[in-house]
Amino acid sequence: MRFVPLAVAAALLSSAALTACTAGKEAGPSLGAQPKPSGSASQAVPAATIELWHGFSTDAEVKAFEDAIAGFNKKFPQITVKATKGVQDDQITQAIRGGKAPDVAASFTTDNVAQWCKSGAFQDLTPVIRQDGIDLTVLPAVARSYTAFDGKQCTLPLLADAYGLYYNKALMKGDEPPKTLSELTELTKKLTVRDANGDIKVAGFIPSVQYYENSPSHIGPMVGAKWYNDDGTSAIGSDPAWKQLLTWQKELVDWYGYDKLEKFRKSLGDEWSAEHPFYKGKVAMILDGEWRNAMLANDAKDLDYGTAPLPVADDKPGLYGSGFTAGTVIGVPKGAKNPQQAWELIKHLTTDTGSLVTLSNALRNVPTTKASMDSPDLAKDANFKTFLDIFAHPKTSTLPASVNSVFNQEVFASFITKWEKGSVPDLDAGLKDVDKQINDKLKLSGG
Secondary structure (H helix, E strand, C coil), X not given: CCCCCHHHHHHHCCHHHXXXXXXXXXXXXXXXXXXXXXXXXXXXXXXXXXXXXXXXXXXXXXXXXXXXXXXXXXXXXXXXXXXXXXXXHHHHHHHHHCCCCCCEEEECCCCCHHHHHHHCCECCCHHHHHHCCCCHHHCCHHHHHCCCECCECCCEEEEEEEEEEEEEHHHHCCCCCCCEHHHHHHHHHHHCEECCCCCEEEEEECCCCCCCCCCHHHHHXXXXXXXXXXXXXXXXXXXXXXXXXHXXXXXXXXXXXXXXXXXXXXXXXXXXXXXXXXXXXCEEEEEEECCHHHHHHHHCCCCCEEEECCXXXXXXXXXXXXXXXXXXXXXXXXXXXXXXXXXXXXXXXXXXXXXXXHXXXXXXXXXXXXHHHHCCXXXXXXXXXXXXXXXXXXXCECCCCCCCHHHHHHXXXXXXXXXXXXXXXXXXXHHHXXXXXXXXXXXXXXX
């Protein structure tokens, strides 16, 4: 699974583009008007050729998808699946708006689910889920939450990401991974190495939100922070957990020295290359997703590392073991020509244990059903099992769906960047201003 930078996500999908989707030509029947019950015997499903668009692009990813589809073809030999790789959200949106939508579309990001559901760009799967007796409790509640919005289940989870701590065992020298923020601070200071000028040579842990995967959504679960109130308005300024997290973060940034930390951060290798600083022993501990295990196997085979849940607030030990999750979502766009056959494929890819295990073993992402996570065929080495446990933890959280999800994250990340630089004189006032920007945007969106 790929990380989609927020700036890219924002360019890919705007509220205006999604609203325009509802004006697109209706090119086919809806899921609520199927010619035959999809719960009938497989041979009763009419023959068709269906289009599947997905974002996977590497040879390994594409082959894994083809293997999962091969399992579907054994059940439904009369359905031909034409898969198109490397498709991004903007292409899906344009196709829906132009009345040329694929039958099935998968996306790497969950940021757009609320708009897809609200605008009708993706069809509500609820009728066929009920019709076929699919029990969604086979999915953890957190996975159900990021695939639906406002009572509409317009997508289902295909594979998931879970975020935890990676640590370099050689640099740790026998120290256990930290379980609390105070332990993380202590170990960070112990493992950091500076030269005679005070410049950083090895960082124990980089607290900056400008560093790779350290987005507000990924670090918020460390303190159990809330993004939204029940009415959809921003809770960032009123939830004391955010202030607790940012106070801890700023103290560690100040210990490094902001300028020293920035100089070091900007000198580091690309996140997606073999020059990643964790591979090179330049950073001892990092926050990252489960997919990093596969990259380490390819690019840093000799690195002796371990994985663990992220440290949590000292006064909230019950959070330990949990983390942040999101993942790939898949659904039937508005205008799909073969929605019945599309649903059968989605049902197979998202609920069939063999299919999910095949995809997980090949892509090293977390499978989303309880049966697939418990399957004896799932590759569960110790470093990967950490993330299975994080995903299944009852307190693992996600970024709740919002029609302005990308905007809200960008506003908050921009604020934290100013905060860690020392450009925010009053944290409380600054957080309340973040609330105002998010709430003003919500009003404009009719939320």
